[in-house]
Amino acid sequence: MDAATGADAVEVSAGTVASGVNVQESALAGVSAEEQEKLRHHGDVEVSAGMVDFAVNVQGSAPPEWLRERLARRLGELGRYPAAADEAAAREAVAARHGRRVEEVLLLAGAAEGFAMLPRLEPSLAAVIHPSFTEPELALREAGVPVVRVVLEPPYLLDGALVPEAADLVVVGNPTNPTSVLHGVAGIRALRRPGRIVVVDEAFADAVPGEPESIAGESYPDVLVLRSLTKTWALAGLRCGYVLGAPDLLARMNRGRPHWPLGTLQLEAIAATSSPAAVAESQRRAQGIAVDRAAMIPRLRELGIGVHEPARGPFLLLRVPDAELLRKRLADKGIAVRRGDTFPGLEAGFLRVAVRPAAEVDRLVAAIREIGL
Numbered sequence: 001m002d003a004a005t006g007a008d009a010v011e012v013s014a015g016t017v018a019s020g021v022n023v024q025e026s027a028l029a030g031v032s033a034e035e036q037e038k039l040r041h042h043g044d045v046e047v048s049a050g051m052v053d054f055a056v057n058v059q060g061s062a063p064p065e066w067l068r069e070r071l072a073r074r075l076g077e078l079g080r081y082p083a084a085a086d087e088a089a090a091r092e093a094v095a096a097r098h099g100r101r102v103e104e105v106l107l108l109a110g111a112a113e114g115f116a117m118l119p120r121l122e123p124s125l126a127a128v129i130h131p132s133f134t135e136p137e138l139a140l141r142e143a144g145v146p147v148v149r150v151v152l153e154p155p156y157l158l159d160g161a162l163v164p165e166a167a168d169l170v171v172v173g174n175p176t177n178p179t180s181v182l183h184g185v186a187g188i189r190a191l192r193r194p195g196r197i198v199v200v201d202e203a204f205a206d207a208v209p210g211e212p213e214s215i216a217g218e219s220y221p222d223v224l225v226l227r228s229l230t231k232t233w234a235l236a237g238l239r240c241g242y243v244l245g246a247p248d249l250l251a252r253m254n255r256g257r258p259h260w261p262l263g264t265l266q267l268e269a270i271a272a273t274s275s276p277a278a279v280a281e282s283q284r285r286a287q288g289i290a291v292d293r294a295a296m297i298p299r300l301r302e303l304g305i306g307v308h309e310p311a312r313g314p315f316l317l318l319r320v321p322d323a324e325l326l327r328k329r330l331a332d333k334g335i336a337v338r339r340g341d342t343f344p345g346l347e348a349g350f351l352r353v354a355v356r357p358a359a360e361v362d363r364l365v366a367a368i369r370e371i372g373l
Helices: 031-041 065-072 084-098 113-123 134-141 187-191 246-256 266-272 277-302 321-333 358-372
Strands: 021-024 105-108 126-128 147-152 168-172 197-201 223-228 239-246 316-320 350-355
Touching: 031 134, 065 266, 084 105, 084 239, 084 266, 105 113, 105 246, 105 266, 113 134, 113 223, 113 239, 113 246, 126 134, 126 316, 126 321, 134 147, 266 277, 277 316, 277 350, 277 358, 321 350, 321 358
Parallel strands: 126 147, 126 168, 168 197, 197 223
Antiparallel strands: 021 147, 105 239, 223 239, 316 350
């Protein structure tokens, strides 16, 4: 059963608390400076050169060789503006990958650009389901959009009844960063209401074998699905992604964008990683992540660390007695892990770690044993 099923209806008001959910409403001006900094925090700031990186969820340090070669072949064209034909080819590849119409695809400079575009939908009240990636809430608040936080209690399972009826924009991650919870697609569909737009952050969906519970292949007039290509393909420095949705919603999001919002290499990367061969490769990678995750969980638990399950993403949410002290001492040993207390709904005591192969986990486990909890 989903957490907090049967809870009382949520009222849209500051500080309202219902069973299993904490609702807070304010614009950015009403958020403390400390809270603003937490919303802006990302795992990359935890990592310095040479560190063993458990803080960032990018898989590997560089794209695979075949993708690097394909991008390198386009370097001689960078003196020209991106071609319309390249944009069309990338959109067609994404559309074919998800069984959607080309008109339902908007290419992005990373999924984060899509979150920055959400205020263009002009919601009167946005609900962000937490704990989750903080970029959507930050973008909405910075644009002056009133935001309601729907903070789920452990085990962080989705219940659409907890979202205020007045919310005309709802943002949910699937699988959710940082909890690694994969919500059922039926629960995602249940968020739909007349006059409401549902935004599903599927940045890590391709890291789950078979991409179960994805809604990316379903066309609805009121659902937007954001995808990132930076994690699985190690393209964080190139910024590649896209959003799927009804053409009228995409047109509203696209309004005001500059000419050539994506460069030639970004368009090439999107087309390349959306091909059938690349999708098959991403699924092999997802299988490897699942194997590594299954091996990693008991090793962490043997150290006395709490690991949240079920976990389906390429990262794990950990609970330890003194998370900040452990994070700092691991950093001293050249190992980066992600703070958890910057995610709304997670107090001090949480860390997030990327799923990594055994050799890197060996170093993490050895360091924690030496430090102690």
